[in-house]
Amino acid sequence: MRSLAPLFPEKTNLPEPIGEAWLTGIDCKIATGAYAGKTLGEAWREMPPEGRGARFTDPDYFPILVKFIFPNDKLSIQVHPDDAYAFIHEKAAGGRGKTEMWHVVSAEAGADVLIGLMPKVDRERFVKAIETERLEEILVHWRVEPGDTFFVPAGTPHTIGPGMTLCEIQEYSDLTYRVYDYGRVDAHGRPRELHIPRALESIDFGRPILGKVSRLALPSPGSEKALLAACRHFATECWEIITRMEASSNDEHFDLYVILTGCGEFAWKGGSTRYRCGECWLIPASPNRLVIDPKEATKLLRSYVPELKALRDRLKQRHSWQEIEKTVFD
Numbered sequence: 001m002r003s004l005a006p007l008f009p010e011k012t013n014l015p016e017p018i019g020e021a022w023l024t025g026i027d028c029k030i031a032t033g034a035y036a037g038k039t040l041g042e043a044w045r046e047m048p049p050e051g052r053g054a055r056f057t058d059p060d061y062f063p064i065l066v067k068f069i070f071p072n073d074k075l076s077i078q079v080h081p082d083d084a085y086a087f088i089h090e091k092a093a094g095g096r097g098k099t100e101m102w103h104v105v106s107a108e109a110g111a112d113v114l115i116g117l118m119p120k121v122d123r124e125r126f127v128k129a130i131e132t133e134r135l136e137e138i139l140v141h142w143r144v145e146p147g148d149t150f151f152v153p154a155g156t157p158h159t160i161g162p163g164m165t166l167c168e169i170q171e172y173s174d175l176t177y178r179v180y181d182y183g184r185v186d187a188h189g190r191p192r193e194l195h196i197p198r199a200l201e202s203i204d205f206g207r208p209i210l211g212k213v214s215r216l217a218l219p220s221p222g223s224e225k226a227l228l229a230a231c232r233h234f235a236t237e238c239w240e241i242i243t244r245m246e247a248s249s250n251d252e253h254f255d256l257y258v259i260l261t262g263c264g265e266f267a268w269k270g271g272s273t274r275y276r277c278g279e280c281w282l283i284p285a286s287p288n289r290l291v292i293d294p295k296e297a298t299k300l301l302r303s304y305v306p307e308l309k310a311l312r313d314r315l316k317q318r319h320s321w322q323e324i325e326k327t328v329f330d
Helices: 040-046 083-089 123-131 196-202 308-315
Strands: 020-022 064-069 077-079 100-107 112-117 139-143 149-152 158-160 164-171 177-180 216-218 223-230 235-241 245-248 255-261 263-268 271-276 280-283 289-294 298-304
Touching (some): 064 298, 083 196, 100 235, 112 149, 164 255, 177 196, 223 308, 255 271
Antiparallel strands (some): 020 064, 100 149, 112 158, 216 223, 245 289, 255 280, 255 298, 263 271, 263 289
C-alpha cells in the first residue's frame, strides 16, 4: 500500500507501495530504553537471562516474529515447512519451520484469505490444479472482517487477498515455498521462482481445516481480554483497555505488546513511557507489575511463548476442553 494510516499516520502518499512492516525482525532498531539504538538481535544477546525469561537459553535466537501485512494484490499461493522438515532440508536457512496466525486489523467488504485444502484433495489433484492454474478452486475461501483471527499451521497451503491489514505473529522463520504466483514477473521481467517439489513434500494432505479460530474470554477487571490463538511457538491475546489497569509480568517469559489502536502510558516501579498506535513493545520477563494508563481507548495484542500444559490448565477453570481445542493447538 502507498498509505499505512491509521497504524502509521506519517506514512502516507508513499513513492513505492509497502507490503510488510516487520516489528521484531532481528535487524529492527530498539527505539527506547536501555538498548535504544541497538538492533533487536544485539539487545537480545546482551539482555541478562532473567530478562529473556527462564525458558530462553539461546541468546542467538529470538523466537517470535511480528509484522503488519498490507497486501495490494493477491499474494502468492504458498506453504511453509514444519520444524522437522526444515531441520533436515533447510539448515542453512536456520532449520526452523513456520507456523503463523493472522489477526485482521482492518478489512474492506468482500476481502478474503485462502487457507487449507478442500476435503479429499490429495497430492495428485493438487499437482493437477497447479498445471491447470486452478489452485484457488481447491483451497478454502474465508471472508475476513476486522477482529477475525486465523491460525495457519506449517504444512497448510494459503494466500492472502487485497483489501485488508493483518498483524501476523509467527514462529521466527522466513521459509516460504511458493507454488503459484499468478504469472507475475520480477523487476527484470522473469517469473519469480517457484518451489513446487519442496512444497509438495511439506504439505500435510488430509489435515483437518482450521482457518478462522474462536477466541476464549479471559478474566480481567477493568478491560476485555481474550485468547485469540495458541500453540507451542506463541500465544496471542487481545486486550481492549479503556481505564487504567495493572498487568503482571512473568519471570518465565518476556511479552510483546503490539498497539493496534489508541495511545497512553506504561508505568512501572521507577519509570514510565508513552505508547502509541503501530508500536511493538518488548516487556522483559520479571515478577513486577506494569500499569497501563490509556489516554485513548487502546486495543493491543499481547504475545508470548507459552507452556501449553500450564495454559490449558488455567483455561480449564473457565472453559470446556471442547472450547479450548478450538483455540489452543499442539
